[in-house]
Amino acid sequence: MNKADHTDPADANRCVRGLTGNHHAICAAFDSSMLIAQARTLARTFLHRLAAHHGLPITADASDTVELIVSELVTNARKYAPGPCLLTLKATDSHVTVAVRDEQSAPPVIHTANAGRTGQHGLELVLALSQHFCVHRNAKGKYVTATVTLGDTSRPARHAPTYSRQAAPPGLADLTSPLMPSGRSAGSASGASIQINGSGRCVVARITGAMDHQSQTWLVHCISQLITDSNRPVILDLTDVSFCDSVGLSILLRTSRDAAERGTALALAHVPAVLSQRLTMTGADQVLHVHDTVAQAETASLRTDAEAQRSAPQSSSSGSETQLPAGPG
Structure with missing residues (x-):
């Protein structure tokens, strides 16, 4: 062949x-x-x-x-x-x-x-x-x-x-030929879900699945809603994240920035080794608050949040549990 x-x-x-x-x-x-x-x-x-x-x-x-x-x-x-x-x-x-x-x-x-x-x-x-x-x-x-x-x-x-200036890499089809159609659908792509634990002094959101282009809009919306409604530090537990590319990195950086602008502490815990390597490569580990465990993240976040609350206006607590929208298709 x-x-x-x-x-x-x-x-x-x-x-x-x-x-x-x-x-x-x-x-x-x-x-x-x-x-x-x-x-x-x-x-x-x-x-x-x-x-x-x-x-x-x-x-x-x-x-x-x-x-x-x-x-x-x-x-x-x-x-x-x-x-x-x-x-x-x-x-x-x-x-x-x-x-x-x-x-x-x-x-x-x-x-x-x-x-x-x-x-x-x-x-x-x-x-x-x-x-x-x-x-x-x-x-x-x-x-x-x-x-x-x-x-x-x-x-x-x-x-x-x-x-x-070559039309194509050696051994691959020339660009002048039309692209083939993709054929039948390969099925639904992997998505993501979030499990919320708000019983403690911090809200812990355990993310499961892929943090990628498909789940980006939904994850940003959910995490932003937690930041807005919880009136407490938010911990993202990444134990069960199966995949995270640069879009997932963008989710973390964007929501971290939004939390900082609102004076709310947001931290990461149980970051998978592969993702930790990518954070180091991009320098994102110097921007994001990364901790080995949820307990360590909670301790640091409560301290950071107390400092932030002293210098920022207090937002009124909704007093109700955050309801997340349905996950991505």
Whole structure:
């Protein structure tokens, strides 16, 4: 087989196809932001089967990194480019290349690190985590590619993005051909839920699921409502967060800023190790209040809130339990 296999994202378990030599690849098209989670599932399944059936040494760190890069590049394509986007994953014995093709020829904007910025950290993370990043573009659109080593990806060599006049990366379809339709829906994307415990001196909100493009609006609304209505410090317990990309990071930064503006303490507890690494990479750990446990977060938040309340007007307590809206679809 000389070309990567085109498949419906729902068929991830049947998607590993051999290329020439020791290369393996898969590709699928996505025409809805609701399918971004399916793109991540496709990547996880692809890597799992490569490890299980082909013996590739894929570490958990490499798998997490590929999943994040897939989420960032597909999210960018769905947000800023018209029409569907095409995701291709290509693996060799030593690395995985993630390529996303869309029909917008303008190059993506990569912002410099700035933890004070509440959004647009996606490509900043991709550049930091990949060994090679390149944009191939012409009048028909572009391919954005990022390469990840299958070894330790925690400290890749620093590099600058490159831009190519080639229509496509080697081994991938030329941009002059039309994008394939995405086919049938791959099912509903992963969402998020929040469990509230307001019985103590702080409100503890335990978030479960993915913090991503699909859950962003709902999570921001819910957390903001807690900040507004609780009249107490708010602790976000991230124990059960299954995935968080730059959109999830934006949720944390935005709600933290909003809480500070209202004079309410907001802190994070039980931050997963992978997310903690991303916070450090972007400098967000210097802006957000991060603690190992809920108890530590409560102690620090009560102290911070007491100091803030002495210098800010008191808001009247509603005296009623916060009712959260229904979760994302």
